[in-house]
Amino acid sequence: MNRHHPHTEALRDRQTSDMFVLSYARIFHDSQEAIMVTDPHSRIMSVNPAFEAITGYNESEVIGQKPSMLKSSFQDPGFYINMWASIHQDGKWQGEIWNRRKNGEIYPEWLSINSVKDENGVLINYVGMFSDITLRKNTISKLRLHAQVFSNASEGIMITDKQLKILSVNQAFTTMTGYTELEAAGHTPRLLHSGLQNQYFYIRMWERIHTTGFWEGEIWNKRKNGELYPEWLSITTMRDEKGNITNYIGMFTDITERKQTEERLKYLAHFDKLTGLPNRALLSELVNEATTRSIETNRKLAVFFIDLDRFKMVNDSLGHSVGDKLLQQVAKRLISAVRKDDIVSRLGGDEFIIVLQDLQEPAEAVIIANQLIASIKKPFSVEDNELYINASIGICMYPKHGEDFETLLMHADLAMYQAKLQNGGFQFFNKSIISTFLRKLDLENELRWAIAKNQFTLFYQPQVSVETGQMEGMEALIRWNHPILGPVSPGEFIPIAEETGIIMDIGKWVLKEVCLQLNRWLSASLVVPSIAVNLSARQFLAPDLAMSIHEIVHQTNCNPQHIVLEITESSSMHDIESVLPILHELKSFGFQIAIDDFGKGYSALGYIKQFPIDILKIDKSFVQELTSDSKSAVITKAIIDMSHGMDLRVIAEGVETLEQLECLRRMNCDMVQGYFIDRAMPTEQLEKHYLKRSTIN
Numbered sequence: 001m002n003r004h005h006p007h008t009e010a011l012r013d014r015q016t017s018d019m020f021v022l023s024y025a026r027i028f029h030d031s032q033e034a035i036m037v038t039d040p041h042s043r044i045m046s047v048n049p050a051f052e053a054i055t056g057y058n059e060s061e062v063i064g065q066k067p068s069m070l071k072s073s074f075q076d077p078g079f080y081i082n083m084w085a086s087i088h089q090d091g092k093w094q095g096e097i098w099n100r101r102k103n104g105e106i107y108p109e110w111l112s113i114n115s116v117k118d119e120n121g122v123l124i125n126y127v128g129m130f131s132d133i134t135l136r137k138n139t140i141s142k143l144r145l146h147a148q149v150f151s152n153a154s155e156g157i158m159i160t161d162k163q164l165k166i167l168s169v170n171q172a173f174t175t176m177t178g179y180t181e182l183e184a185a186g187h188t189p190r191l192l193h194s195g196l197q198n199q200y201f202y203i204r205m206w207e208r209i210h211t212t213g214f215w216e217g218e219i220w221n222k223r224k225n226g227e228l229y230p231e232w233l234s235i236t237t238m239r240d241e242k243g244n245i246t247n248y249i250g251m252f253t254d255i256t257e258r259k260q261t262e263e264r265l266k267y268l269a270h271f272d273k274l275t276g277l278p279n280r281a282l283l284s285e286l287v288n289e290a291t292t293r294s295i296e297t298n299r300k301l302a303v304f305f306i307d308l309d310r311f312k313m314v315n316d317s318l319g320h321s322v323g324d325k326l327l328q329q330v331a332k333r334l335i336s337a338v339r340k341d342d343i344v345s346r347l348g349g350d351e352f353i354i355v356l357q358d359l360q361e362p363a364e365a366v367i368i369a370n371q372l373i374a375s376i377k378k379p380f381s382v383e384d385n386e387l388y389i390n391a392s393i394g395i396c397m398y399p400k401h402g403e404d405f406e407t408l409l410m411h412a413d414l415a416m417y418q419a420k421l422q423n424g425g426f427q428f429f430n431k432s433i434i435s436t437f438l439r440k441l442d443l444e445n446e447l448r449w450a451i452a453k454n455q456f457t458l459f460y461q462p463q464v465s466v467e468t469g470q471m472e473g474m475e476a477l478i479r480w481n482h483p484i485l486g487p488v489s490p491g492e493f494i495p496i497a498e499e500t501g502i503i504m505d506i507g508k509w510v511l512k513e514v515c516l517q518l519n520r521w522l523s524a525s526l527v528v529p530s531i532a533v534n535l536s537a538r539q540f541l542a543p544d545l546a547m548s549i550h551e552i553v554h555q556t557n558c559n560p561q562h563i564v565l566e567i568t569e570s571s572s573m574h575d576i577e578s579v580l581p582i583l584h585e586l587k588s589f590g591f592q593i594a595i596d597d598f599g600k601g602y603s604a605l606g607y608i609k610q611f612p613i614d615i616l617k618i619d620k621s622f623v624q625e626l627t628s629d630s631k632s633a634v635i636t637k638a639i640i641d642m643s644h645g646m647d648l649r650v651i652a653e654g655v656e657t658l659e660q661l662e663c664l665r666r667m668n669c670d671m672v673q674g675y676f677i678d679r680a681m682p683t684e685q686l687e688k689h690y691l692k693r694s695t696i697n
Contacts, residue, residue, distance in 0.1 A: 013239075017632075018268070027553075027563075028046075028048050029048055029049060031048055031050055031129075032050055032131070033050055033129045033130065034047070034048065034050040034051035034053075034054045034055070034109075034126070034128075034129065034130050034131065034132075034471065035048040035050065035127065035129050036048065036051055036062075036067065036127070036130075037125055037126070037127050037128075038066075038067065038125060038126045038127075038129040039125065040123045040124060040125070040129070041123075041601065042067065042126065043064055043065070043066060044062045044063055044064065044065050044066065044067065045063070045125070046059070046063075047059050047062055049247055054101075054107075054109070054130070054132045055070060055099075055101055055102060056101045056102030056103055056141055057069075057102050061102075061433055062458070066581070067128065070099040070100055071100065072098045072099050072100040072106045074098035074106065075098065079097075079149065080511050081356060082118065083095075083113075087095055087113055087126075089119075091114065091115040092112065092113060092114045092115065093111075093112070093113045094110070094111065094112035094113070095110075095111065096108060096109070096110055096111075096133070097109055097111050097130075100636065102390070107134050108132075108133050108134060109130040109131060109132055109133060109628075110129070110130060110131050110133050111128060111129070111130040112126050112128070112129050113126060113127070113128045114126070114298055122353050129187065134603070150168075150170050151170055152171075152251075153170055153172055153251075154172055155172055155251045155252060155253050156170065156172045156173035156175075156176045156231075156250075156251065156252045156253070156254075157170045157172065157173060157178065157249065157250070157251050158171065158173055158189065158249070158250040158251075158252075159246045159247055159248075159249050159250075159338075160188070160189070160247060160249075160250070161246075161247060162245045162246060162247065162248070164188045164189065164248065165186055165187070165188060166184045166185055166186065166187050166188065166189070166191075167185065167247070168181060168185070169181045169184050169185075176223070176229075176231070176252070176254050177192060177221070177223050177224060178223045178224030178225055179224050180228055182225075189250065192221040192222055193222065193283065194220045194221050194222040194228045196220040196228065197219060197220065201219075205217075205235075206611070209235055209237060209248075211588055213236065213237040213239075214234070214235065214236055214237065214598070215234070215235045216232070216233065216234035216235070217232070217233065217556060218230060218231070218232055218233075218255070219231060219233050219252075220480060221252075222360065229254055229256050229668075230254075230255050230256060230259050231252040231253060231254055231255055232252060232253045232255050232394065233252040233645065234250070234251050234252070235248060235249070235250050236248070236249045236250075236251075244375075245294065253507075269281060269395045269404060270282035272345075272346040272348075274324055274327060274328065274346070275327060275328055275331035275346050276331075277331055277344055277345050277346045277352075278343065278345040278346075279345065279348075280345070280347055280348075282345070283343070283345040283347075283353055283355075283405075284405045286343050286345075286355065286404045287303070287343075287355055288404075288405060289481075290343065290355055290357050290403075291403070291405075292397075293357070294357070294358075294399075294454075295400060297358065297668065298360045299357070299359060299360065300359040300360065300361070300362070300397055300398065301355065301356065301357055301358075301359065301398040302355070302356040302359055302362070302364075302395055302398070303353065303354075303355055303356075303397075303398065303408045303409065303412045303434075304352075304354040304355075304356070304365075304369065304372070304393050304394070304395055304412065304426075305351070305353060305393065305394040305395075305396070305409070305412035305413045305415065305416040306334070306351065306352040306353070306354065306372070306387050306391050306392070306393050306416070307350060307351050307391070307392045307416050307420060308330065308350035308351075308376070308390070308391055308392075309389060309390040309391060309414050309424055310388075310389050310390065311323070311326070311327075311350040311351070311389055314326060314387055314389065318367065318382075318383075318385060318394070321383075322382050322383055322385060322387075325382045325383065326380055326382050326387060326389075327350065328344075328387075329380050329382065330350075330352070330376065330380075331344070331346065331352070333375045333376065333378075334352060334354060334372065334375075336375070337356055337368070337371050337372050337375045338356065338368060338372075339356075341357050342354060342355060342356050342357055343355035343357070353409070353412075354372070356368060362395075362397055362428070362586055365395055365397070366426075367425040368691055369395060370426075371422075371428045372391065372393065373390070373391055373426065375388075376389060376390060376391040377390060377391075390424045391424065392416050392419040392420040392424050392425065392426075392427075393416060393419060393425070393426035394410060394411075394412045394413060394414065394415030394416025394417065394418065394419055394426070394427055394429065394669055395425070395426055395427065395428045395429065396408055396411040396412045396414055396415060396428070396429040397428075397429075398632070401429045411429040411433075411520045412429065414429065414433045414434065414436070414437050415427045415428060415429040415430075415433055417433075417436075417437070418433050418436060432618040440496060442485065443485070443488065443492065443493055443496055444496050446482060446485065447480075447493055447496060447497060447500070447502050448500075448502060450480060451505060451506070451509050454481070455480055455481060456478055456479070456480055456509065457478075457479050457481065457682070458476050458477065458478060458479070458508075458510065458513050458514065458517065458683070458695075459475055459476075459477045459478075459479050459680035459681055459682060460474045460475065460477070460531070460676060460680060460681060460682075460683065461474060461475045461477060461652055461673060461678065461679065461680035461681070462474050462673070462686070462690055463475065463529075463671045463672070463673045464671060464672060464673075464676050464677050465670070465671055466661070466664055466665050466669050466670065466671060466672055467665075471529060471690045472529050472533060472671055473529045473530050473531070473564065473651075473671065474529060474530075474531055474532065474568070474686070474690075475531075475532040475534075475673065475680075476510060476513075476514045476531055476532065476533050476534075477490065477680045478490060478494075478506065478510055479680075480493055492688060494536075498537070498538050501538065503536045503538045503539065504538065504539060504542060507535065507536060507539050508548065508552060510534075511533050511552050511553070511563075512551060512556060513551050514531050514563070515556035515558040515563075516531055516556055517621075517683060518531060518558055518562055519556060519557065519558065521687070521691065524693075525693050526687065526691040526692065526693055526694065527581045527691065527692050527693070527694050528562070528691065530561070530562055530563065530564050530592060531562060531563060531564065532563075532564040532565075532566050532594060533563060533564070533565060533566065534566045534567075534596065535565055535567050537568065538566075538567075539577055540578070540582060545582055546582050546585040546586050546589070547585075549586065550567070550586075550589045551590070553589075559590070560589050560590035560591045561590050561591075561592065563591050563592065564591070564592040564593070564594050564615060565586060565591050565592070565593055565594070566594045566595075566596040566617070567579075567583075567593070567595060568595075568596045568597045580610060581610070583611060583612050583613075584612055587612040592614040592615065593611070593612055593613045593614055593615070594613065594614065594615035594616070594617055594651075595608070595611065595613055595615070595616050595617065596617045596653075597617065597619045598616050598617055598618055598619055598639065608646075609646065611696075613648060614648065614649065615648060615649045615650070615651060616639070616648050616649075616650055617650075617651045617652075617653055617673075618636060618639055618640075618650065618651070618652045618653065618669075619653070619654075620653050620654020620674070621654075622635060622636045622639075623636070623652050623653065623654045623655055623664070623674070624654060624656070624660075626660050626663045626664070627657075627659045627660060627663060633663065636652075636664075636667065637667045639671055640667050640668060644668070649670045649671065650669050650670045651669075651670065651671045651672065651673055652664050652669050652671070652672050652673070653672075653673045653674060654673075654674045655672045655673065655674030655675075655676045656674055656675050656676050657676055658676065660674075660676070661676060
């Protein structure tokens, strides 16, 4: 019996094992397939030379990395989820995958991945083996790839033979048109015709295809359910190696959403978003068309430029939401007041344009202008507010007042400005309006240099006690005497100064001059009451208004208690939240505060109690009607009583008759100001008639 020595058997087993390891190592090294071994956490432990040859990475570059470094992004996340689900379930996976070489080149490979477990079933490695199949990709695999692209493309694809019989369609075609491949096969693309394109459209299309082999463009087709839709279509001619036509391929995209977006953008470009009316851009086109028709029909055309009076006051005091709703209601009234073929447009803000067509005489425009004004004057109800506004209308006629859109608009605008100066209503354009406009331009230019050229002076209007007749205050009023233009009314240049912002410099100049004059009077031992200085609404836009006023008074060594700062009611209502802190700051410096023109605009009585004011001035419109309108008298008495109840002094301005003065005396008004008392006058005249020397040494 032949027995083996245990040591000999162990040696033989070790030799066999070593030979296996060497054999495996040789296979690993010489294999034409790339081999990659990872640990259980998918970290690369070893790769063979074929791996380096295929990927371009040497072993030292990949050890410790994960195979994901080779990803090409050709596969979506779902691909890898399914791959690893198979590996975890079956212990293996194989298939085609696209990866990326070190040089960035993307290539196809056939990959197999196997799990390696020990005798206890514990995972110890993953082994991946792959080969580059770039050169071995045969026609079948290419067709398979093309078929996949065909099936999954988002564009609708239709393949026809050379007689235009449909051979195949993809899923996107079915989704867009509603026709399955079975329903479409054998038909020609006429199956989809909408009827919106005429025969000449298709003749030109096929001429292009036969000439160049390609056509693309927008076309309207019809779905199976009868719905018409726009698509972007491209048609390509396919030929064999001899140049003979074999097929046509049509690819299209449903552009319904894009067209809707384009239409929306087109709407926004041509219509006012708030009111839905044509905007300036569309108005220009409509006016050009209207003028052409006017020439053809030998009829006249009128352009109305409409500006809403007092709208800004409503907008500022009640908020933009109320203002917007008011504009929407105004738009509806304008539409209802004109004829069907007339054009109603909104330029922006509170400005509207109406174009009246097919007129025989300007008198017809007058009738409609009166109807518009009457309609606008009727009360508006917005969010429980009853609102009253008015309109100023400028009118110009085509072709008498202009032959193009811009000229007509400009002349109507100038006429509207003239109407506004006349307190509303309508105004036809005329040559004198051009003179008014040119004067405004002249005034604006000259106004910018008026301070530097010492053209301004201050006049002072007395404010006297109703009981004693003694002057207890005065108001500083600016006057402009231009060396060439002559005296210019404040009513003419102050609005221009407000509009241009020059009022900021004028306001500072007035205050400084008042302070200097006050010092001269006091130095002459004259008894001087407080002097009122007007602050405009525009000045309140300056964030440093209170401090700049304080600095002017401080630099001129004046006592702030001698200065009354007058703000109009509309100014205080403009932006209460920002105005109140400014008023409190001015009050803390020692200035007196007065509300001017009270009752003239939109009166918010609830806010008056919040204002740190000392004086309330009743608007002259109430004073002028004291003896002729019982309602004005009642309102005036109520204002005086309310003011006294709040410890405020009351000044009535615009007193022009003895009867008005007596009426105010019976109402216990504190002071009066107006032509009946005295007009504004130069400093010398005021000194002579009103200022007395102090008896204190």
